[in-house]
Amino acid sequence: MRPDGPRPAIVGNDAGPEPPFPLKLDGKVIKGFGRGSKELGIPTANIPLSGLSVGGHEDLESGVYYGWAGLSPSQAVRQHLSGKKSDYKLMSPDVYSALGSSQSDLSAISADQGAVFPMVMSIGWNPFYKNTVRSVEVHIMRDFETDFYESHMNLLILGFIRPELDYVSKESLIEDIKTDIDVAGRSLSRPAYANLARDPYLVEFEGKGELAS
Numbered sequence: 001m002r003p004d005g006p007r008p009a010i011v012g013n014d015a016g017p018e019p020p021f022p023l024k025l026d027g028k029v030i031k032g033f034g035r036g037s038k039e040l041g042i043p044t045a046n047i048p049l050s051g052l053s054v055g056g057h058e059d060l061e062s063g064v065y066y067g068w069a070g071l072s073p074s075q076a077v078r079q080h081l082s083g084k085k086s087d088y089k090l091m092s093p094d095v096y097s098a099l100g101s102s103q104s105d106l107s108a109i110s111a112d113q114g115a116v117f118p119m120v121m122s123i124g125w126n127p128f129y130k131n132t133v134r135s136v137e138v139h140i141m142r143d144f145e146t147d148f149y150e151s152h153m154n155l156l157i158l159g160f161i162r163p164e165l166d167y168v169s170k171e172s173l174i175e176d177i178k179t180d181i182d183v184a185g186r187s188l189s190r191p192a193y194a195n196l197a198r199d200p201y202l203v204e205f206e207g208k209g210e211l212a213s
Helices: 075-079 091-100 170-189 193-196
Strands: 023-028 045-047 063-071 117-124 135-140 153-162
Touching: 023 045, 045 075, 045 153, 063 170, 063 193, 075 135, 091 170, 117 153, 117 170, 153 170, 153 193, 170 193
Parallel strands: none
Antiparallel strands: 023 153, 045 135, 063 117, 063 153, 117 135
16 A cells, blocks of 8 residues: 655665665566556566576565666667657656756767666566566656567666555556656766766677567
């Protein structure tokens, strides 16, 4: 059940991620449950839990996390280079502006390398939908004109936002997800977290399967 009271606006130590973070996960983007865009208006990219590398943490707590996502080269990436302006509307304007300023030099990454984007993600069972399998659902905080199924995704998880919750309505779930997005955006805007978007791991895809065309 969703707790009462205001939620923290920022999570994580200002000096940078604390153990066990940062954590690295990677996997191929697959089709998920089909409800992120259709029902919630918040699209997600799913990667199979069995295909993840979790930096030695095989049983990560169910909940919501934030960090950076690297996507392998694809048509979607070429249409939407890192660091370019986006018409993303799920984040509060002031948070979006601050996060955009922190990513100003990501445009140095070429489309042939891939792209790096801010992300918020859930790991768990999603009790509102009563999933029967544990899933990883990543919301990249940008707009995309095309899907990027079969792309490879490298995730750098920098912190924990909140535990997995059940909800009395779809509207309350959407409200909390939008709060998650703002919390992630503010948290990633801090220099110690923004600088980690330049971690070479995020655009290292060699040997990780066929890249999307």
